[in-house]
Amino acid sequence: MHRERFYTLSASCPDRVGIVARVSGFIAEHRGWILETSLHAEAPRADVKESEVDGRYFMRIEIKAASLPFHLAEFRERFRPLADELEMDWSITDSAVKKRVVLLVSKQEHCLYDLLARWQSKELDIEIPCVISNHDTFRGFVEWHGIPFHHVPVTADNKASAYAEVQRIVEEVRGETIVLARYMQVLSPELCAAYRGRIINIHHSFLPSFVGAKPYHQAWTKGVKLIGATCHYVTEELDQGPIIEQDVIRIDHSDSVEDMVRYGKDIEKTVLARGLRYHLEGRVLTHGNKTIVFR
Amino acid sequence: MHRERFYTLSASCPDRVGIVARVSGFIAEHRGWILETSLHAEAPRADVKESEVDGRYFMRIEIKAASLPFHLAEFRERFRPLADELEMDWSITDSAVKKRVVLLVSKQEHCLYDLLARWQSKELDIEIPCVISNHDTFRGFVEWHGIPFHHVPVTADNKASAYAEVQRIVEEVRGETIVLARYMQVLSPELCAAYRGRIINIHHSFLPSFVGAKPYHQAWTKGVKLIGATCHYVTEELDQGPIIEQDVIRIDHSDSVEDMVRYGKDIEKTVLARGLRYHLEGRVLTHGNKTIVFR
Amino acid sequence: MHRERFYTLSASCPDRVGIVARVSGFIAEHRGWILETSLHAEAPRADVKESEVDGRYFMRIEIKAASLPFHLAEFRERFRPLADELEMDWSITDSAVKKRVVLLVSKQEHCLYDLLARWQSKELDIEIPCVISNHDTFRGFVEWHGIPFHHVPVTADNKASAYAEVQRIVEEVRGETIVLARYMQVLSPELCAAYRGRIINIHHSFLPSFVGAKPYHQAWTKGVKLIGATCHYVTEELDQGPIIEQDVIRIDHSDSVEDMVRYGKDIEKTVLARGLRYHLEGRVLTHGNKTIVFR
Amino acid sequence: MHRERFYTLSASCPDRVGIVARVSGFIAEHRGWILETSLHAEAPRADVKESEVDGRYFMRIEIKAASLPFHLAEFRERFRPLADELEMDWSITDSAVKKRVVLLVSKQEHCLYDLLARWQSKELDIEIPCVISNHDTFRGFVEWHGIPFHHVPVTADNKASAYAEVQRIVEEVRGETIVLARYMQVLSPELCAAYRGRIINIHHSFLPSFVGAKPYHQAWTKGVKLIGATCHYVTEELDQGPIIEQDVIRIDHSDSVEDMVRYGKDIEKTVLARGLRYHLEGRVLTHGNKTIVFR
Structure with a gap:
C-alpha cells in the first residue's frame, strides 16, 4: 500500500x-x-544536574500534502513568523523528495x-548516491546494484587526507546523511562537526557498556547474560553521541566470543536500520545528549 | 517525587x-x-473487512489542575458543547480522586x-474497597492489610446467585474497576454487561493462542519456544475481549509444564499490573475489539 | 577464529x-x-494425552576429529552395536563436509x-547448489553470487508438475536441506514426504496464532501487542510442523499493517537463520511434533 | 505436580x-x-587475557534418590576418590533438605x-529463618507470615558493629544463603568474605553500566533505550561480583526517572527470583569472575 504524499514538520521550542x-x-x-501527531x-528536573533549567517542547506532525492550498516553500514562508515567535528549532520535509x-x-x-536489501525493496525509500569503503571488498556487490563505489584507504598516516577525501565525495554527491555501517574507523573531528546530527553509527555493544574496541570480547570477559547494539549519532567523543x-x-555461558559476534550481528543490523529509519522520517529530535524518538 | 494534581481528558471522535x-x-x-498529549x-483500511469505514481520532491530554481558573465540574460544563460538536466519546478525571x-x-x-505490594507502596495509588474470592485462602493476608475480604463460593449449581452476590458487593463498595487477578472463573453475562470496559482479566497465554483452560499444557504440547500472558477487557465471549x-x-525443551507455569506467573503479574495501570490512568481507549494504549 | 574439525553425534533412544x-x-x-555435550x-506425563508413554533420551555430542584414532566410517562401524542395543535413532556428521x-x-x-550475506561471509559455512523460484525476480542477484538460479513457475494448474520439477532439481544437485525463504507456496505432499525433517519454512506469525495467509492482517485485526515469526519443519499440514x-x-496501536510487515521481516530473517543453523549443526531433534533444540 | 526426591551433584574440574x-x-x-544432566x-582463549590457561569442565547432574542403593553420606564417601582423582570442586545436595x-x-x-509470595506458595521451597532490616518498616508484614524479623539499624558510625550483628544473627539461625532484596547498603568486607559465593544481590541496572547509586538517574541522563537489572554474587568490590x-x-523518552524506577522494579524482582532459584538448585557454578548457569 503506497502512502499518499505528506509533509513532516519536526520542531522543538521552550x-x-x-x-x-x-x-x-x-x-x-x-x-x-x-495524519500523525507526536508531542513530548x-x-x-531539579535532581539531575545535566537537566535543562527550563522545560522544552518537542513535536512531529505529518500533514497530507494535497490537503494544503500551497506547497512547501509557501508553508515555510507562512509558518516562519509563528516559529520565530515560539523560538522554534524546526524543519519540514516532503515525502516525495x-x-x-x-x-x-x-x-x-x-x-x-x-x-x-531494504533499499532494493523500497522499504528504505532513499537515494544511495555512493558507498565509500576503506577496503575494496564490496566493490562488485555494490556496483552490481548500480551504486557507485569509492575505495578510500585509511592508514595510520593518511587519516587527515583520507577523511578530507571522504568529505569531498559526500559533498560532491550531495549526501545528507552518512551511515557508518560497521565502518570500524574513528572519523576526523572535522567530518563529525561538518555533519553534526547527520552521521549515524552502529556500535556493537549496549552502550554505555563496552565502549571502544572488541566489545564482544569485553562482554565475554565480564560474563554478561545479554549482549546488545546501539545506534547513535556520531560526535567527536568516541561512542558517546x-x-x-x-x-x-x-x-549464556555456552556462547563463545564467536557465537556472540554472530548473535550480535543480527542485533546490529536491525538496530541500525530502525535508527536510520527513525532519523530519515524526522522522528528523532535531540535534546542535549539525549534523543526524543517519536516511534 | 510527587506529581502535581492534574486532569486527564480521554476522548475519541470521528x-x-x-x-x-x-x-x-x-x-x-x-x-x-x-503536561502530556497523546494523539492517534x-x-x-479497505483491505481489512473488520475495519471501520471512516477514520477515528483518539486523544489523551493531561492538564495541570492549578493552571486552570475553574474546577472539573466547570471544565465539563464548558467543554461539552465542543465535545458534542465533534461527536466525542469523552471523559475527564482528577488525579486527586x-x-x-x-x-x-x-x-x-x-x-x-x-x-x-504496589498498593502498599502507593505505586498503584488506588482504593481497594475489598477483595472477593471463591476460596477463603487469602482472608488473613488481605485482612492484615486492612482490606475487607468476602468469600463468595462458586459451584456448578450456584453460579447465578454467586455472581449476583459479587455484583451486589461491588456495587455496595462503589467499585469502579474489577480486576480478575487469576480468578479462574467465567463471569456471568450480566456482570460482563454491567461493567463493560471495566473488568480486566489476565489470561495465562499469548492470545489468541491457547484460549481457555490449561494454556501451559497446550503450549507444552505444541512445543512453542516462548510463552506469554495477555491482559484484556472481559466480554461475554471467553478470552476474546x-x-x-x-x-x-x-x-526451551528442558522446561516442564511446571517450569512454564513458574516462568509464566512472572509474566502474568507484570502484564496485569501494567495493563491495570494503563486503564486507571485513562491511557486505554477501545476501538471495536482493539485498544489504543497511550503508554 | 576457525574451529578445529569435529564430529557431531545426534541421537535419541528410550x-x-x-x-x-x-x-x-x-x-x-x-x-x-x-568439545560439547547436550543431554535431555x-x-x-500422565496429564498430557499427546505425551509418549515412556520417557525418551536425547543427546548431541561434539568430538574433536583429531583426537580419535579412526575416521567417521570406522566410528559408525564401531558405534553401531551400542546404538542398536540402545535402540537409537542416530547420525554423525563431519564439520569438514x-x-x-x-x-x-x-x-x-x-x-x-x-x-x-551469511553464506558469503562463511557465517553459514554451507554449499548452496542452487536457488529455485516461482518468479524470475532474483535471477541476477543470485547469479552474481555465482549460484545457479532456476525459475519454476507455479500456477493453479501446474502445481503437480512444478513440484515434480522442483524435486528433480533438488535431487540433481544433491540438496540435503530445502529452505523456504518466504517461498509463499504450499508444497506438494510428495515433496513434503520425500524430504521429511529436511524442509524448513519461516512463517510470518507466532504460531499457533494466525495460520495461513496474511497473518499480519490477522494480527492487526486482533489487536495483539507483539508480532512474531516461526521457523518450523514442513509437514503435509499447513503451518503445523x-x-x-x-x-x-x-x-502498538500506531503501527499499520505495513509497519507490522516491516518489523516482522526483521524477525523472520533472524528466526529463519537461527533455526536453519540449529538444524545444520545437528542441534534439532524431533520428538513427535515437538523439537529438542540444543542451543 | 510434586517432584520425586533427588540429589544434585554440581562439580567442576580441569x-x-x-x-x-x-x-x-x-x-x-x-x-x-x-533425571537431568548439564555439561559445559x-x-x-589466547585472545582474552583474563582467560584461564587451561580448559575447565563443569557439570550438574540430578539423580533420582530412590534409584541409588545408598544415601547421601555414603554417596559422598564412595564418590570422593574419583572426585579427588579428577581434582574436582564438588558438592551434592538433597532435594528433601x-x-x-x-x-x-x-x-x-x-x-x-x-x-x-513464592515462599508462601512453595514455588521457592526454602526455609526463611529470619528477615533482617536496617529499618523497622516491614516488621508487621514479615511477622504476619510467621517469620522472625530483626531490626539492625546501620548508621555512618556503627557499620562495623551492625554488620557483626547481622553476621551473628545469620550464624545463629544457620543461614546458608543471604539475599540482599534491595538492601541498599554496602556490606562489610568481613561479611563478604565469610559468605563468599553465598550472598546474592540485585542491582538495579544492567551491569556493567551504571554501577553504584541512583542507576535510574544515570540511565535517564544517558538516554538509554532499555533499562535492566542484574543479580550477582556479592564480593568486596561494589557491584563487581x-x-x-x-x-x-x-x-522511551516519555518515561521519567519515576517511570523507569517503576518498570525497573518489575525486572529487579523477577531477575532476583530467577537468580536465587538457579543458585539454590545448584545451577550456578563460578569460574573466576564469571558464572556458568545451567538453566
Whole structure:
C-alpha cells in the first residue's frame, strides 16, 4: 500500500502555554489534514544536574500534502513568523523528495547487505548516491546494484587526507546523511562537526557498556547474560553521541566470543536500520545528549 | 517525587480537520498547562473487512489542575458543547480522586501479592474497597492489610446467585474497576454487561493462542519456544475481549509444564499490573475489539 | 577464529539407566575429546494425552576429529552395536563436509539477502547448489553470487508438475536441506514426504496464532501487542510442523499493517537463520511434533 | 505436580578426556537414574587475557534418590576418590533438605513481597529463618507470615558493629544463603568474605553500566533505550561480583526517572527470583569472575 504524499514538520521550542493550539491552529486554518501527531514535553528536573533549567517542547506532525492550498516553500514562508515567535528549532520535509544517504563500510557484510536489501525493496525509500569503503571488498556487490563505489584507504598516516577525501565525495554527491555501517574507523573531528546530527553509527555493544574496541570480547570477559547494539549519532567523543536506538539478545555461558559476534550481528543490523529509519522520517529530535524518538 | 494534581481528558471522535486545534485551543484559551498529549488517527483500511469505514481520532491530554481558573465540574460544563460538536466519546478525571478497584482472586497468590505490594507502596495509588474470592485462602493476608475480604463460593449449581452476590458487593463498595487477578472463573453475562470496559482479566497465554483452560499444557504440547500472558477487557465471549497488554518469555525443551507455569506467573503479574495501570490512568481507549494504549 | 574439525553425534533412544555412561564410555575408550555435550531426558506425563508413554533420551555430542584414532566410517562401524542395543535413532556428521542447502524464494528479498550475506561471509559455512523460484525476480542477484538460479513457475494448474520439477532439481544437485525463504507456496505432499525433517519454512506469525495467509492482517485485526515469526519443519499440514525457533517484537496501536510487515521481516530473517543453523549443526531433534533444540 | 526426591551433584574440574564417562559410569554402576544432566567445557582463549590457561569442565547432574542403593553420606564417601582423582570442586545436595535463606531488606517492598509470595506458595521451597532490616518498616508484614524479623539499624558510625550483628544473627539461625532484596547498603568486607559465593544481590541496572547509586538517574541522563537489572554474587568490590542473571525492559523518552524506577522494579524482582532459584538448585557454578548457569 503506497502512502499518499505528506509533509513532516519536526520542531522543538521552550515549553509554554498554547504551543499545540498555535501550531495545530495554523494547520487547521489552512485545512491541513493531520495524519500523525507526536508531542513530548520534557520537564526540568531539579535532581539531575545535566537537566535543562527550563522545560522544552518537542513535536512531529505529518500533514497530507494535497490537503494544503500551497506547497512547501509557501508553508515555510507562512509558518516562519509563528516559529520565530515560539523560538522554534524546526524543519519540514516532503515525502516525495528522497533523502540522500551515503554508506561507509569496511569488510563486514551484514549491515551492507541488510541496508541494500531494504533499499532494493523500497522499504528504505532513499537515494544511495555512493558507498565509500576503506577496503575494496564490496566493490562488485555494490556496483552490481548500480551504486557507485569509492575505495578510500585509511592508514595510520593518511587519516587527515583520507577523511578530507571522504568529505569531498559526500559533498560532491550531495549526501545528507552518512551511515557508518560497521565502518570500524574513528572519523576526523572535522567530518563529525561538518555533519553534526547527520552521521549515524552502529556500535556493537549496549552502550554505555563496552565502549571502544572488541566489545564482544569485553562482554565475554565480564560474563554478561545479554549482549546488545546501539545506534547513535556520531560526535567527536568516541561512542558517546546521542543514542537513537538499542536492543539486546540473550546469551549464556555456552556462547563463545564467536557465537556472540554472530548473535550480535543480527542485533546490529536491525538496530541500525530502525535508527536510520527513525532519523530519515524526522522522528528523532535531540535534546542535549539525549534523543526524543517519536516511534 | 510527587506529581502535581492534574486532569486527564480521554476522548475519541470521528476524524476530521481541526480536532487538535479545537481541543488544544479550548485548553489554551483558559491558560491550561498541558503536561502530556497523546494523539492517534486510525485510518480506515479497505483491505481489512473488520475495519471501520471512516477514520477515528483518539486523544489523551493531561492538564495541570492549578493552571486552570475553574474546577472539573466547570471544565465539563464548558467543554461539552465542543465535545458534542465533534461527536466525542469523552471523559475527564482528577488525579486527586483515587480510583476504586475491587480484586477477585482464587487460590493463586502471585497476582494478589503483587498488586497489594504496589498498593502498599502507593505505586498503584488506588482504593481497594475489598477483595472477593471463591476460596477463603487469602482472608488473613488481605485482612492484615486492612482490606475487607468476602468469600463468595462458586459451584456448578450456584453460579447465578454467586455472581449476583459479587455484583451486589461491588456495587455496595462503589467499585469502579474489577480486576480478575487469576480468578479462574467465567463471569456471568450480566456482570460482563454491567461493567463493560471495566473488568480486566489476565489470561495465562499469548492470545489468541491457547484460549481457555490449561494454556501451559497446550503450549507444552505444541512445543512453542516462548510463552506469554495477555491482559484484556472481559466480554461475554471467553478470552476474546480487547487486548490491553501482552508479554512473553523464552522457554526451551528442558522446561516442564511446571517450569512454564513458574516462568509464566512472572509474566502474568507484570502484564496485569501494567495493563491495570494503563486503564486507571485513562491511557486505554477501545476501538471495536482493539485498544489504543497511550503508554 | 576457525574451529578445529569435529564430529557431531545426534541421537535419541528410550530412556534407561546408563545411557550417558555407555556412550561417553565408548568415546573415552578411544580417547575422544568431547568439545560439547547436550543431554535431555523427556519424562512421560500422565496429564498430557499427546505425551509418549515412556520417557525418551536425547543427546548431541561434539568430538574433536583429531583426537580419535579412526575416521567417521570406522566410528559408525564401531558405534553401531551400542546404538542398536540402545535402540537409537542416530547420525554423525563431519564439520569438514559442507551441507548442501537449496533455497526456494518468491518475490520478497529479505530472507534471501540475509542468507546470502551469511553464506558469503562463511557465517553459514554451507554449499548452496542452487536457488529455485516461482518468479524470475532474483535471477541476477543470485547469479552474481555465482549460484545457479532456476525459475519454476507455479500456477493453479501446474502445481503437480512444478513440484515434480522442483524435486528433480533438488535431487540433481544433491540438496540435503530445502529452505523456504518466504517461498509463499504450499508444497506438494510428495515433496513434503520425500524430504521429511529436511524442509524448513519461516512463517510470518507466532504460531499457533494466525495460520495461513496474511497473518499480519490477522494480527492487526486482533489487536495483539507483539508480532512474531516461526521457523518450523514442513509437514503435509499447513503451518503445523515441529517448531524449531520463534521470536517476537513489540508493536502498538500506531503501527499499520505495513509497519507490522516491516518489523516482522526483521524477525523472520533472524528466526529463519537461527533455526536453519540449529538444524545444520545437528542441534534439532524431533520428538513427535515437538523439537529438542540444543542451543 | 510434586517432584520425586533427588540429589544434585554440581562439580567442576580441569578438562581432560573421559570426565563424563567416569562420572556417569560411577552413577550407572550403582543403577542411579539420571533425571537431568548439564555439561559445559570452557575452552581457554589466547585472545582474552583474563582467560584461564587451561580448559575447565563443569557439570550438574540430578539423580533420582530412590534409584541409588545408598544415601547421601555414603554417596559422598564412595564418590570422593574419583572426585579427588579428577581434582574436582564438588558438592551434592538433597532435594528433601530445604535450604536456609536469610533475607536482608530496607524500605522497598517489591522484592520482599515477591519472595514471600513464592515462599508462601512453595514455588521457592526454602526455609526463611529470619528477615533482617536496617529499618523497622516491614516488621508487621514479615511477622504476619510467621517469620522472625530483626531490626539492625546501620548508621555512618556503627557499620562495623551492625554488620557483626547481622553476621551473628545469620550464624545463629544457620543461614546458608543471604539475599540482599534491595538492601541498599554496602556490606562489610568481613561479611563478604565469610559468605563468599553465598550472598546474592540485585542491582538495579544492567551491569556493567551504571554501577553504584541512583542507576535510574544515570540511565535517564544517558538516554538509554532499555533499562535492566542484574543479580550477582556479592564480593568486596561494589557491584563487581559474578553475574548470575540479567534482564531488561524497553523504555522511551516519555518515561521519567519515576517511570523507569517503576518498570525497573518489575525486572529487579523477577531477575532476583530467577537468580536465587538457579543458585539454590545448584545451577550456578563460578569460574573466576564469571558464572556458568545451567538453566
